[in-house]
Amino acid sequence: MMSGIRLLSFFALSFIASGLGWDSLSLAQHNVISGILYNEDDSNRFMIDPPGEMTTKTLDKLVDDLAGTHVTTYIICCCAKNANYPSEAWSVYGDGFDPNLDNTQPFFGDVDPAGRDGLRRWAHNLQKMTAEGIDTNAYMIERSRKKGISPWISIRMNDAHDAPLKESPLHSRFFMDHPEFRRKTGSVGAWTDVCLDYGRPEVRAHAMALIEEVCSRYDMDGLELDWNRFPLHLKEGEEDLYRDVLTEWMGEVHEVVKSAEDKWGHPIHLVARVSARPEVAYGIGLDAVEWARKGFIDHLIVAPFWATTDFNIPVEKWIENLQGTGVGVTAGLEARVQPYPGGPSLPNTPDRRRGAALAMLSRGSQGIYLFNYFEVPSAYHDLLNELDSEEVLRQKNRTYEVTYTDIQIPGDPIPAHLPKTIGKHESAEFEIPIGPKPLPSEVTLSVVYESTSDNPIYFPVKLNGDPVGRIDYTGRMPIDFRALTEGTNRFEIANGMDYPIVIKQVDLQISPEDDSR
Template sequence: MSTENAGQRPPAPDYGIIFNNDGGYLKHAEFPMSVEDLLERIYGPLAGTQVGALSWCVGVEEAHWPSDRLPMIGEAEGRRYLSVRDMRRAESLRAMFDADADLYGQLVRRGHQMGLGVYASVRMNDNHFWSDAERRVKPLRPEEMAATERPHLTAFRKRHPEWVLGEGAPAWAATSWNMAVPEIREYTLQRIAEACELADWDGVELDWQRHAFHLPEEDAYRLRYTLTDLQRAVRRLTDAIAQRRGQPFHVIVRVGASRETNRRVGYDLEAWIEEGLCDIVVTGANSGTDPGVEVEAYVEMMQGSQVRLYPGFDSHGEWGRGHLLPAKQWREAWFRGLATGFYERGATGVHLFNWHNHVHAVRPLLQSLGAPNTLRRTAKVYAAVKRHIRDRGELRYGAERDDRLRGEVPVDLLHTLMGGGPRFRIGVYEDVSEAATLELQVDLDHLSPRDQVAVELDGQRLEDPVRRSPAAEEAANPADVSENTWLVWPLVPAQVGKGVHVVSIDLLERDPRLRPPIVVRNVEIHVSYLNGGNASTGGI
């Protein structure tokens, strides 16, 4: 099936950075917040940055607007809230509409005055439900919904426990909608349709990754056509809006970082691109940042189309703790390294999710991540992909089920029969100059002075490293040693050319006094310059 208007739609602009905001700013001032105060909080921090588009979350399950068919924010709780923050958000929003404020019209116009695209962002299957008795300890079960009062836990969902995933998803996502149910797709389309008509948006962002449990786990691939059905319905809707307005109405989809993730969740992205069902593909994890974006594969899918790729960064997960560099310094260098690689491999821009609560702290990144030229000669960390899986006893066990599927760390370092241990692939995506300072850093947990390991870079055995303990480098820490040890090798540009490098680690001898294995936690190549901050703070 193809979409009739695919060849007639103009491509979406190149935005550099698309900045998602979940609407939480409504909690940041005392009730009642004014529209002008909200707009200043939204757009003030984005001025003078490389952000080219804002995607504004217009609600989770309840509508963030008056609706004749959908419950409005606060109704699920009878407007009696669990916290002052929740009350501020819901009641300030309601007060704006009670005063006949054109909230979303003003939101779009202010963004356009700044030269930004403005999108309505719809979370396709958000699940932030917790049981009242054991909040944030045990997830809500479908059979508990009817007797539970929680934000966004609507009467419609309570009436239909048979339409949620139940045992077809991890326990914390058991109350997520089953998108194979036709009534749920119709209901979701209604939410999207009403959101799209709130203002003269530049388009709509369908956040499929919030949260990425839409179909029974064992059937997701076979039922993927049902998600494509909804995607087609949305494209028909947006085409009608575009025709009526006489201007484009673009569709952004936020999906997984890899083809395997998409298959496991049920996204038939190849069909969506082939049929012209989206204009921009954003990648994101279900939880945290997924750096393992298959950029080349996605760009190949997009050949011959006008669809563009924006790999995504989240604020959760790998956020810079536990490294030799201070967390903020490491984090900025890691994001710069990822963005450099994404651009070099064919991405158009980047998408930032959940950064709004850190917007002032990440301003240097907002001024540099939006274009390759502002990333040149800046400090970067190129790292092996880390896969994190929560313990079974944690509330959100299973949240990362489909994220970072090819993560190479952490991994136990074990004896092998034939010699040779794990191998780690690290892409370096710049021509490193002679002025650069280069290091290979390997983080090993439970390493004893008696342990012997051999490390190779691209098949060449490295000499003995410098051993550094994080505790010894923390001024406030009285200890000289930590449970983990970093092995550090200085490198020269000839060892770190542009391309993918392979680091191999082999366990030669293990201290017999220790029971746990050595664990390889991080493998990183660091590139820094004398003035290794942001090369430029200008625009795109």
């Protein structure tokens, strides 16, 4: 619940602003965005109940499960390519769906029959809510406030789900009618090939129409522009040409939000979600630092795209670049963990989530942003009271994985650390940021490797330049917790054999001695 101090600050701000006007206040000054920021996507709420059986009880539960936890902000997504409410600016998901027809009806297009039941639930339940006069976004905004959670609306700036399909119901009329507006035409390679090209004024106007409608329609505390869904917005090679155009366009969005503040009588955060790395965000045409310097945004979410949680987000670089702007940074966790592109999807255990969160908080993240974490409120509810607290996380079991950057600048990729071939009698270094120096703990370094020999392996290891032992045949090695340093630890793994080996996974597990579990 919102504390008395927070409530007092909010009402005091409201009183002051009513006399000064919102133009006199900087949102970056009014209250710090912190705690856990939880993203509810545009479809999840409609997929829970059987087709045509959704009620507001489902919406209540989604919000109520977060109440009383460290979730301070509920980020309610209102669109993918289509809107999930009766929009006049965009086409609406479920247009053309007939609940009286089966799954062979034209609405489903060329979607695999095995995937149509979920889409049916989505379309039918959205139609039912709309027919009953219930806008689920507005309903959840009101419910969130009742439960002491700040409600935002999120707009996906370039969703590309079902990219390989020609007639998916996820495709909007705008997308279908204007293939010439896509980043690439012709056959689809990566899904981001079909992202809309924001170098086109028509695409920017299309997005602005929804932004204006959302700001007029919803009494929200914040508007998130999610540039990570999906992350490429310009044709390859045109990033430098249109970067300043997008910055100017963000200024226009800022003016729309300022007008909405006047309409609703309270401040509205304008927030952007971009790539985890400053150089990548800039390289793909999103100059988020300049947006902050010009006062266009009030907060920045930095996160991976989808393939894997990034355990090594350079939050401190963002903070340095944003110095003097008043704009804070929150780092985001993804639902997946993957050591390298095309590699195995690892279980995203509570320990892995804790490790990633602690690493980000220690580097300056003002809280933790959760994306696609639908199962957490029911399966891992305790995490909602842990993931934003360095003090709590330091006392918990946690795991740190070496992963990779899953948003890349076209033509200038950041190489993945894994898999790593180590030649005979050679070595390789892996960086693992752990946050604060650990309490007395059991610490284990683990690797997964491939070898062309069945002979016993010999992997001498150095930690921050000092020998600490060797990895045995199990791929594991205990480490004295006192050898670890605050921040980034560097593990040099040597190949002591006469043949090459391939390292495919590296992780560090820390289990405090007083962990109650």
